[in-house]
Amino acid sequence: MTARLYQQDVYIKEWDAQITSVTAAGEPAGDAGSGLFHVTLDQTAFFPEGGGQSCDLGFIGPYRVTDVQEDGEEVIHTVSADGELQCGEQLHCTLDWPRRFDNMQRHCGEHILSGIFYARCGGVNRGFHMGDDYMTIDISLEDDPTDPDTPRPQEIDMDLALECEARANEVIWSDAPVSVFRFEEREEAERMPLRKALAFDEDISIVCVGSPENAADCVACCGTHPSTAGQVGLIKIYKVEHYKSMFRIYFEAGARALKDYDNKHRILTDLSNSYSSSVEEFPEKLRAQEARLAEVKDQLYHAKKALIDKECAALDAALADGSPAAHTCPGQPLHTPDAPLIVWPLENLSLDDAFDMAKRYMKNATKLILLYAKQDTSFILVSNGEPKCGKLVREYASFYQGKGGGNDVSARAIFSSEENAMLFADLLEKHLR
Numbered sequence: 001m002t003a004r005l006y007q008q009d010v011y012i013k014e015w016d017a018q019i020t021s022v023t024a025a026g027e028p029a030g031d032a033g034s035g036l037f038h039v040t041l042d043q044t045a046f047f048p049e050g051g052g053q054s055c056d057l058g059f060i061g062p063y064r065v066t067d068v069q070e071d072g073e074e075v076i077h078t079v080s081a082d083g084e085l086q087c088g089e090q091l092h093c094t095l096d097w098p099r100r101f102d103n104m105q106r107h108c109g110e111h112i113l114s115g116i117f118y119a120r121c122g123g124v125n126r127g128f129h130m131g132d133d134y135m136t137i138d139i140s141l142e143d144d145p146t147d148p149d150t151p152r153p154q155e156i157d158m159d160l161a162l163e164c165e166a167r168a169n170e171v172i173w174s175d176a177p178v179s180v181f182r183f184e185e186r187e188e189a190e191r192m193p194l195r196k197a198l199a200f201d202e203d204i205s206i207v208c209v210g211s212p213e214n215a216a217d218c219v220a221c222c223g224t225h226p227s228t229a230g231q232v233g234l235i236k237i238y239k240v241e242h243y244k245s246m247f248r249i250y251f252e253a254g255a256r257a258l259k260d261y262d263n264k265h266r267i268l269t270d271l272s273n274s275y276s277s278s279v280e281e282f283p284e285k286l287r288a289q290e291a292r293l294a295e296v297k298d299q300l301y302h303a304k305k306a307l308i309d310k311e312c313a314a315l316d317a318a319l320a321d322g323s324p325a326a327h328t329c330p331g332q333p334l335h336t337p338d339a340p341l342i343v344w345p346l347e348n349l350s351l352d353d354a355f356d357m358a359k360r361y362m363k364n365a366t367k368l369i370l371l372y373a374k375q376d377t378s379f380i381l382v383s384n385g386e387p388k389c390g391k392l393v394r395e396y397a398s399f400y401q402g403k404g405g406g407n408d409v410s411a412r413a414i415f416s417s418e419e420n421a422m423l424f425a426d427l428l429e430k431h432l433r
């Protein structure tokens with residue numbers, strides 16, 4: 001049986017231990033001569049993964065610990081080692097303390113916040129995620145069977161969440177003690193003001209934030225916790241969302257909350273600087289910029305519409321008298337009244353604009369029109385359904401590395417160069433003649 005030093009004192013960071021068993025753990029870690037081993041010790045301060053808290057890491061002697069799991073009465077350490085580990089060997093062990101303290105701050109933050117949600121609105125913590133990416137608790141609002149007449153909130157909105165956050169931080173700043181009470185039997189443990197029913201009948205650890213008479217939180221837990229709430233430092237909720245029939249609370253605690261503040265402050269400062277604004281004035285500047293952008297978009301829309309009107313008038317005239325397009329492209333087939341198609345270059349319009357223009361000719365075009373968006377070196381084909389635009393693109397565009405598609409009355413044909421685009425137009429003219 002491994003003696004669990006983390007249960008006696010969570011602040012043990014270094015200790016000596018004897019290897020009590022060694023077995024090979026599957027595939028080698030990678031480097032030649034090194035491998036993974038499962039190691040048990042006579043005593044360990046490495047907390048094994050459990051209760052939503054990830055395991056401790058560190059070193060056993062010179063060997064890196066990559067995972068720690070509980071297996072009955074033993075704690076199994078996975079270590080990466082060169083050569084053979086010797087059973088009976090005495091080694092000095094060191095904990096990755098920043099990782100452990102980070103875990104303790106976040107995990108204890110979860111206790112405090114869960115306790116506050118429970119006390120404030122009967123919210124029961126039904127799920128917990130403490131990942132490297134983010135931390136959440138899933139709070140379920142449930143009726144109190146012992147007090148069905150007292151109304152409880154039906155929703156956790158940001159206002160309620162921030163109220164609970166404020167209370168949780170008050171608990172932290174009061175530096176309430178965090179105590180672990182161990183009970184052999186369920187009946188004794190149930191005398192504590194528990195927030196959740198017990199899942200075990202014996203060997204029960206109850207964690208209590210504050211005194212049991214006036215606990216901010218009291219629940220069964222086998223994790224590691226700092227000795228006082230003050231060490232959690234800070235709790236910050238940043239998002240609340242509906243999750244199944246519950247409310248998912250995104251928050252951070254301890255150094256992670258500070259890091260989150262740091263990150264967001266940096267983002268905000270960078271954005272403010274790019275708008276030549278202070279952080280305080282930034283929202284106003286951004287709104288002004290958005291209003292200006294909407295204005296410019298409106299102007300652009302009308303300018304493009306006028307340009308399309310002008311192009312349509314010129315195209316209509318060219319179709320009527322058979323004259324070539326006003327501006328031509330190198331290699332572009334010249335237009336004649338009996339030509340089966342007309343290539344119409346557009347100087348300052350995109351392919352999407354060309355499509356807007358094409359809408360006016362779908363079904364009523366007197367011949368195949370190839371609207372050529374010069375900036376995109378691509379065409380919108382438009383006809384009255386004969387010839388079939390989509391079919392032409394599918395059959396001929398690939399000859400010149402083109403792609404695209406569409407239906408009978410319109411299609412896109414996209415090319416990587418003007419030369420290829422014009423060769424495609426030329427091919428269509430020869431095909432349709």
Ligand SMILES: [Zn+2]
Nearest residue numbers: 207221222223
């Ligand atoms: Zn805990």
